[in-house]
Amino acid sequence: MNPIVIIGSGMAGYTLAREFRKLDTTTPVVMISADDAVNYAKPTLSNALVGNKHPDQIGLGDSAKMSAQLNINILPHTIVSHVDCENHTLQLKHQNGEQTTQAYSKLILAVGANPIRLPIEGDGAEDIHVVNSLADYRTFRDTLSLRTDKRVLLLGAGLIGCEFANDLKATGHDVTVVDIAPQPLGRLLPADTAQAFQAGLEHIGVQFALNTTVQRINRAGQDYEVSLTNGNTLIVDIVLSAIGLRPNLELAQAANIQTSRGIEVDAWLETSQPDIYAIGDCAEVAGHLLPFVMPIMQQARALAKTLSGTSTAVHYPAMPVAVKTPAAPLTVLPTPADVQVEWQTEQFEDGMLAKAVDNEGTLRGFVLLGATAGKQRMTLTKLVPDLLPAASA
Template identity: 70%
Template structure:
């Protein structure tokens, strides 16, 4: 019998392997990684400075350790050049040599790539993105070389705001730029976003909203001039882009697997091709693309059972997202995109609770801002219907 093959060594790939090994210690497992396959928790990157964690302390285990722990062959620094579903094999390239790797079942855990803006200027090539631990090491190395610590962040989404909070609270001067009129534009109603922004501004973070970056130029002393579409100009020591992520679809598309925003799967995480599954940030499950930790955990548990012969649909309970911005503690449970909601807000001394109610007055989502509001997380979560119910 051919092995089960996992393409990708991020949180999704390792979690599937771990969950499968709980059920089946013997079936041959192979992981293919384009990088060094170091295992780490990606969410720790955006608050490692406050936690006084050096990049090397973030790693939980290298490929050798994970291979032994999970009884799994791990191929590092290996590119998948082709997916041949009819032959049940993938073509690998390592050190210039191509080989065929057969599979019984294949898991695409290929993640997502950072969105990159087309920005003019000779400084645009120096923009940092942090999508993995190696990116983060480079960012921290460059950051440590700077004296003035002026950081410009492109993007006021979840990752941009988390990095802004982490950097501002460790002696940096942070400016966040976004085309949207508010931070966390896709997650928060306007009145909560305003309060959230004000809380972060009290720490010294500066927001420049409703505009975008047109040009980044290198100037004297290794500084950068950042020119905005509204005519403003900023000086930065380092520029970090956190515009968002785009599911990695190239391999799936090349094999004729159906894609939309992500790789399309059913509730069992099957793609349109037999014996090929998708999981994690690349997977659009039953129309939902949720690049967060909890959905990955739910997917991995269900997929592990399916791979072990017990076909299991993924179950999505209500899954709140905790935003790592201690200056403005925030928990968000977005309402389903296809549900019309009205917001009811309860003001508190140190924040607010905003409830998203549908036409039947059923709670479909919420936002908790501040320490007191955060204590309502479990109580409110229990009131929200499952996003994908348990199927029998």
């Protein structure tokens, strides 16, 4: 019997393996990982500094521990070089240079997403840090520890960028956030709420340089001279890019699997090739690309049932996202990309509530800023229609 094969050892891959083992304890499962396959929760990386978490404390288990715990075969430091859809086989390249073939009965692509990199000039551009893995976090943390001035430039005022800004400022760093947009979280917040959110971070000392971007980064001794397109120049110790992620599509495209913004899958998470599925940050589910924790959990539970013999469509209820910015407590339920909404804002003493209402008067999303507004999360969530109804199964 050929095994179920999972490519990827991130949150999506490990969550699927765990959910599947709850339903099926005997079917062979192989997990293939390009890195060391340490199990950890990537969302914890953007606020790990304030908790003084050493990288070794973030990992929940190495490949040997996870293999024993889940009763699966894990192949770390192994690259999938080719997917043969017709013969249900994979070509693998191992760390020692050996090349082998792996058969599969069902294949799951949990290959994640990689950071988007801006085309920046200068001899310091190659020194820009990203934190998209535990190894990235280790490198970033080690570099920070060597600098005494603690001046950090953050590229990107999106969700992850703002979380890092809060975390870095709370640990004594001088933080400047640069973004081409006129406001932080430009894709998630209406203008008035974004302004209040920005003020909350500015209150603790985070600085914003908006409506501009980085043109050039040059090394200046131990420092970096950063030239912005608005003509300003900054001297910093380290640059961290958090401008977003792009799903890893190369393996799927080489296998003639349909892709768009992500790897296209239906509500059952199956790709255009039979017996091949995709979950996690790489998966575009029935037109929705949602790189957040709750959608991954929903995907893993549904696919685990399907793989164990009960065909199950993924259910997307309303899934608010809690942004880890204690200086400006924020919860966001993003509105569907294809729905036109009007924002209705209510002011509180310590924050705001913004409701996204469609032309039929239905609540399609919301933003809660501040502790008082945050208390309405559960009540509002129940009013928002499911993004993918359970009835689609």
